[in-house]
Amino acid sequence: MSYEDLQQNFNEVFPGLTNQEAIEESNRCLYCYDPPCIQACPTGIDIPTFIKKIASGNLKGSAKTIMTANPVGASCSRVCPTEELCEGACVLNHSTKPIMIGNLQRYATDWAIKNQQVLFKPGKKNGRKVAIVGGGPAGLAAARELGLLGYNVTIFEAEKHAGGLNTYGIVSFRLPQDISYWEVKQVESLDVEIKTNTRVGKDISVKEIMDNYDAVLLAIGMASVPNLGIVGEDLDGVYDAIDFVKETKTKPISNTFLGKKVVVIGAGNTAIDGATCSIRLGAENVKILYRRTSEEMTAYEFEYEFAKQDGVEFRWLTAPKRIIGNEDGKVIGIECIKMKLGKSDDDGRARPIPIEGSEFILEVDAVIKAIGQSRYNQLIEEFQLEHNSGVVKIDQQTYQTSNAKVYACGDVIFGKGQGEAMVVSAAQQGKDAAYAIHKQLSKTSAETA
């Protein structure tokens, strides 16, 4: 496999609808009244309206309808589990087949990207300042709404680019960085300042932010993949899936995986990304190890299908016990143990129990860890916010944390039975948090007046 081939492997998998396909599909939409697809979208995009606008050739209007409701609507058109959301709710499921809402959304937003459209103008400045910590989907969505409302918004972003998960965490062949960059630019066009390469707590102090802004929104998402807690995790060839995917999006494509045997630990969407990335880097064999069964895995159905088609093997009821290295400190194998399912845990998922004596060793060259994400607990502590193992506690109505001046949204409030982990949910939370901030600040300005 040539190096060019490897690079090609990271081009977007699905080329998008052709003009003709989009016209045909958009004309198939019934233009329902009060349709379930809108209700099924966490950001409430007026789906029939944006589809009608595609049918009429009003692509700018279509993109604007989408992006008004969802500031990361271009990314969501690629990563949303549409069959569970809009397309799953389409009334045509009951007669023919659902409208390809995700693909049409991508068609309209791709048009706007390709034609370098700027869809929004900043609102009349109201003199108030809001700091947003974290420039991922939730932070961007909040910044967009606050920008429209006339706030002076500053986003503090630790990475080189804003966009968060969309920029760094989702594989290029599903979501190229250009898409995320365009969404960031749409937010910047509202006079939102994005201070990149700025890690709060290190490059700027929490106090400085707290002192200089009328409100602070914490949208810091989640951190790296936690340790497995087994021997050999520090060996050369053990990767954090988040970092692994990020490398493929930020650095030239590596050929070090050519012909290698890879295992991925975990069966969420990030595990799928790690596995499919490995295949595309030329790995000879990629296995996903999961200690439960396909029933319990958290990856979306379409992700699972995609991985299977890419040739990823799935080993259910299998847990890693230790990672084995050679004298050079390189991974050469992994010892696993077979599991069986016991009674359900608190979260309703069956608890896996090791089967004694079922240990076996797999020869591998790399191990990718994808067992969830840890939290930025230290930063949360610095803001002195109440939290539950890193899940910041909020008032569900006002998005306020235990510090009334600090609001929180996105993955930082996801977990422990609170919220949802989808990009589209983060976007909606960002919008809602922005409205909550606006409501509170408008109230205080009314009081002082």
Place this chain on the structure above:
Amino acid sequence: MADLQINLAGIQSPNPFWLASAPPTNSGYQVQRAFDAGWGGAVWKTLGDPILNVSSRFAAVSFNGQKVAGFNNIELITDRPLEVNLQEIYETKKRFPNHAIIASLMVEPKQEKWHEIVKRVEDVGVDGLELNFGCPHGMAERGMGSASGQVPELVEKQTYWVKEAAQTPVIVKLTPNITDITVTAQSAANGGADAISMINTINSLAGVDIHTWNTIPHVAGKGAHGGYCGPAVKPIALNMVGECARNPRINIPISGIGGISSWQDAVEFMLMGATGVQVCTAAMHHGFRIVEDMIEGLDHYLDDKGISSVMDLIGKSVEKYSDWGNLDLNYKIVARINNDICINCNKCHIACEDTSHQCIDMLKDETGKGYLQVREDDCVGCNLCSIVCPVDGAIDMVEIPSTLPPMTWNERQAALGAASCNVDVVNK
């Protein structure tokens, strides 16, 4: 297998599907291909003078991605010499003696011109003549086509001149660009026409290019009105056929033309009084091969209905076509929604709410699931909801038995008139 043969004013053809006088019947090659494909007859593209045309000529009207919902042209009559056409008609008739070949004719409104051309085309063996009093563009500016067809006296006179010379049946093709087509239809009948055909194309402008601001089509940046045809004109044609068929003063056969694309369309035209149909746009859209389905579909339809000859269809719906004043004012239907089939797109609700009588309620059942219900007392039976409904069977229009006896407007007026007379008598 039903008998599909027709006899239109003495012109026999193996089935009722003829190609109309138009680009598809421009040459012997084309007409012979059409007969090979199964068409029962062809009206040869209009013969006459002069031989000229422009480029481009056609335009189509598409709707919601559906191509050629309507079609428009600024083409003129044949652009081939008369001798060539006559030779090819002769050869085609010899190869297909049982198929109908009708010559469409258009000349200046002069007696000797008509006499001359009628003689020449009959000499090569045509089965009939069709006088083109309909083409709305180009020729009309020189007093031919619809310029003649819009003047009842000219229609009558020219028909008469043709009949003076003709040995074969004469069909007069009428223009729809007129206030009341029954007037010119009657003129044709008065002039001795053996049949009439309708409709020719309707004055139209297919579109304007919103980028160049040119008309569609345009000839070097300039446009002119053309003739409209295709599926979009079918309702207009069907009405004109019906109006003529139910008019007792026009007692001659009708050849139906206008947006006929399927066997169902043909059945509709024949039920409304046409003896056979002429097709053009559908063939231009799909080629001659479409006739196979038209013939088979018609045959199966007739078998299913137990009808042995297609001629038995002719005019069966004419007596049902009347005037508004003869409609029963006490007849009532209402919409009824079948929620087992309904997919809850709610299009009926919003159509009724915004544009009709606000009688479809969006409700929730005890499980919170949405459903729709018609308040039948408020429903006027307008059909709009069932028209916009995308799912077959989700909305039925059902008859509500009336407590009142049938009463038409005309009967009501007559009754009122009688009543007022009685009052007058009493007052006296």
